[in-house]
Amino acid sequence: MAEAVTKGSYVTKPKKRSGDAWHVFWHTGDWWHHILLIILLILMFIPIIMMLIISFKTVAQFSMDPFFPTFPLHPENYERAFTVIWRYILNSIIVSGISVLGVISLATIAAWAFARYPFPGRDILYYLILALMMVPGELTLVPQFLLVKGLGLLNTRWVLILPYIAGGQVFAIFVLRSFFEGLPEELFEAARIDGASELQSFTRIALPMSSSIIGVVAIMNVTGTWNDLIWPTITVSTRRLMTMTVGLYAFRNEMYTQWGSLMAGYTIASIPMIILFAFTSNLFVEGLASGALKM
Amino acid sequence: MATATASTTAVVRAPKKETLWRRIVRYKHAYAMIAITFILLMFFNYYPAFMGLYRAFFNYDVGLKPEFIGFGNFVKLFTVDKTFIKSLGNVAIFTIWRVISAMIFPFLAAELIFGLTNAKHKYGYRLAMIIPIVVPGMVSILLWQFIYDGVNGLLNALLGAVGLASLQHAWLGDPSVALGAVTLMGFPWVGGTNVLIYLAGLQGITNEIVDSAKIDGCTGFRRVWYIDIPLIRGQFKLLIVLSIMGGLQGWSTIFVMTKGGPGTATMVPGMWLYNNAFQWNKMGYASAIGLFMFVIIMTLTIVNMKFIKTSES
Numbered sequence: 181m182a183e184a185v186t187k188g189s190y191v192t193k194p195k196k197r198s199g200d201a202w203h204v205f206w207h208t209g210d211w212w213h214h215i216l217l218i219i220l221l222i223l224m225f226i227p228i229i230m231m232l233i234i235s236f237k238t239v240a241q242f243s244m245d246p247f248f249p250t251f252p253l254h255p256e257n258y259e260r261a262f263t264v265i266w267r268y269i270l271n272s273i274i275v276s277g278i279s280v281l282g283v284i285s286l287a288t289i290a291a292w293a294f295a296r297y298p299f300p301g302r303d304i305l306y307y308l309i310l311a312l313m314m315v316p317g318e319l320t321l322v323p324q325f326l327l328v329k330g331l332g333l334l335n336t337r338w339v340l341i342l343p344y345i346a347g348g349q350v351f352a353i354f355v356l357r358s359f360f361e362g363l364p365e366e367l368f369e370a371a372r373i374d375g376a377s378e379l380q381s382f383t384r385i386a387l388p389m390s391s392s393i394i395g396v397v398a399i400m401n402v403t404g405t406w407n408d409l410i411w412p413t414i415t416v417s418t419r420r421l422m423t424m425t426v427g428l429y430a431f432r433n434e435m436y437t438q439w440g441s442l443m444a445g446y447t448i449a450s451i452p453m454i455i456l457f458a459f460t461s462n463l464f465v466e467g468l469a470s471g472a473l474k475m
Numbered sequence: 476m477a478t479a480t481a482s483t484t485a486v487v488r489a490p491k492k493e494t495l496w497r498r499i500v501r502y503k504h505a506y507a508m509i510a511i512t513f514i515l516l517m518f519f520n521y522y523p524a525f526m527g528l529y530r531a532f533f534n535y536d537v538g539l540k541p542e543f544i545g546f547g548n549f550v551k552l553f554t555v556d557k558t559f560i561k562s563l564g565n566v567a568i569f570t571i572w573r574v575i576s577a578m579i580f581p582f583l584a585a586e587l588i589f590g591l592t593n594a595k596h597k598y599g600y601r602l603a604m605i606i607p608i609v610v611p612g613m614v615s616i617l618l619w620q621f622i623y624d625g626v627n628g629l630l631n632a633l634l635g636a637v638g639l640a641s642l643q644h645a646w647l648g649d650p651s652v653a654l655g656a657v658t659l660m661g662f663p664w665v666g667g668t669n670v671l672i673y674l675a676g677l678q679g680i681t682n683e684i685v686d687s688a689k690i691d692g693c694t695g696f697r698r699v700w701y702i703d704i705p706l707i708r709g710q711f712k713l714l715i716v717l718s719i720m721g722g723l724q725g726w727s728t729i730f731v732m733t734k735g736g737p738g739t740a741t742m743v744p745g746m747w748l749y750n751n752a753f754q755w756n757k758m759g760y761a762s763a764i765g766l767f768m769f770v771i772i773m774t775l776t777i778v779n780m781k782f783i784k785t786s787e788s
Contacts, residue, residue: 210590210591210592210593210596213587213588213590213591214591214596216587217584217587217588217600220584220587220663220665221600221603221604223662223663224604224607224663224665224667225606225607227610227615227618227619227622228607228610228618230618230629231610231614231618242627246627246629246632247629247632286511286512286515287512289508289509289512290508290509290512292508293505293506293508293509294509296505297502297504297505298502299498299499299502299505299506300495300498300499300502302505305509305513309512309516312516312520312521312524314720314769314772314773314776315520315524315769316720316723316724316765316768316769316772317724317745318724318744318745318748318764318765318768318769319523319524319527319528319762319765319766319768319769320520320523320524320527320765321748321749321752321761321765322527322530322748322752322758322761322762322765323522323523323524323525323526323527323530323762324519324523325752325753326526326758327518327519327522327523327526342515342518342519343519345515346515346516346518346519346520347519347520349512349515349516350516350520353512400668403608403612406611407611407612407613409612409613409727409730409731410726410727410730410749413730414749414753424611424613425611425612425613428611428613428614428617429613429731432617439621439627442617446614446617446618449611449613449614450609450610450611450614453608453609453610453611454609456609457606457608457609461602461605464605465598465601465602465605465671468668468671468672468674468675469601469671469674469675469678470675
């Protein structure tokens with residue numbers, strides 16, 4: 181029976197003794213999958229590994245042997261980089277954090293309204309939102325800049341947060357609406373019979389059931405705003421408010437050829453995402469596995 | 476006669492109008508739920524989009540009075556502005572490669588993971604694939620800039636180590652290779668998120684289909700071609716649309732790596748728009764570039780929606 185389970189079927193196998201496991205490993209052809217996947221992963225990780233190795237080098241060590249670890253390690257690179265970069269990272273955390281909270285709270289509520297209530301004009305309004313997905317940043321960049329300049333928002337945090345919340349909702353509503361629509365109607369019917377209010381069926385049933393997809397949308401939103409470069413470049417010029425991307429770019433230009441400190445700075449800039457990811461990777465993997473992301 | 480028509484329409488319309496109004500009132504909470512969303516979109520998305528369309532027809536330099544010039548900006552774009560024409564070719568290369576690579580490499584990786592028999596191994600690879608996304612996009616662009624560095628770069632060191640020193644270049648500084656270097660950045664082109672999206676599609680294929688295919692002798696590459704690919708069209712479509720949009724709009728890479736140079740070797744419309752708007756204050760001309768890109772992106776998206784049917788339909 182176990183032999184019948186081969187590629188293409190995703191029935192999990194019952195636990196087996198190690199001899200059997202090796203047998204399966206060899207005869208199902210898994211081995212060449214493993215070889216290819218491991219080569220692929222090594223290639224994917226090379227830039228990261230290189231960044232870590234170089235981040236511990238002095239300029240002299242780098243010029244002698246740029247790519248392999250050299251001793252002694254120089255963690256003071258991190259100290260030097262941190263004194264410059266911490267402020268940019270803090271700014272990014274504030275901006276991305278407030279933005280994602282805004283996006284998720286507004287988008288879940290709006291997506292729920294679109295999914296559950298057949299109000300007049302619903303489809304037109306929904307398509308109006310979807311249409312924004314086809315509007316490129318290139319079309320709106322200049323007018324958006326002139327708008328925030330007119331509103332006197334340049335060089336504030338709001339110049340980043342407000343457009344991020346507005347723009348981030350579009351994709352979030354698109355994904356969440358289709359997910360909410362897929363939730364079985366019977367559940368809400370049953371809740372209603374048990375005397376649950378509309379609000380309760382939203383907060384007690386719909387939200388918990390969609391936590392993983394909300395997590396995916398939130399993480400995608402954070403990575404988007406966290407990595408945004410162009411908008412902060414043109415709207416924020418005071419150092420005190422610069423976000424991580426803009427700050428790193430400036431840092432690169434100041435420290436050019438000081439590869440050790442530069443790479444230490446790049447590593448430090450990655451840490452917040454590593455922390456976020458450590459807590460949410462399961463959610464993210466599961467949410468993506470739900471198959472909600474397609475057209 | 477006229478009064479009769481008027482009264483009939485009135486009779487026909489009256490109850491309809493009332494029910495519509497009543498329905499609006501009945502669902503007033505739904506409107507309240509989408510109100511803030513629309514207020515924000517109005518300010519930061521619809522208004523700028525509209526103004527972008529509008530200003531494209533003006534000669535609008537910052538500090539000067541806007542002057543309506545009809546299609547003047549567009550005529551200039553396509554007859555005088557050689558850099559713009561060149562940037563269109565560059566962005567086409569850039570985008571085509573992005574679409575092709577998003578269709579092939581993450582899909583192959585997903586098939587490799589999907590083909591594993593051990594669920595734990597599958598999960599391990601899934602996790603490993605997405606770990607690299609913790610590195611901020613900015614950092615990976617800067618890392619690639621370092622890889623391509625003419626003096627200290629990893630690529631040149633590798634070429635030197637395997638005896639191909641003749642192929643060494645200042646990858647981003649040499650006009651003959653810069654566009655290729657920028658386009659092919661990101662090797663091995665397997666975005667972890669994309670792999671997971673494909674994998675989710677593959678795992679959504681029901682057991683019955685897989686089993687009956689197996690009975691019919693449809694396994695291995697034949698299964699991939701005749702069953703997997705058609706059944707996860709929805710995922711392909713999403714990633715194609717996202718790659719087209721990303722390719723046409725994604726010029727942060729260019730901005731950081733080359734600023735469109737050397738010369739105009741890697742110029743793309745977004746970069747050219749930025750130069751016009753924020754270096755030379757030509758807001759009207761920049762808006763015209765934006766409007767043109769909007770038309771291109773919309774056309775491509777609609778074509779894609781029309782011609783690649785989804786799995787559900």
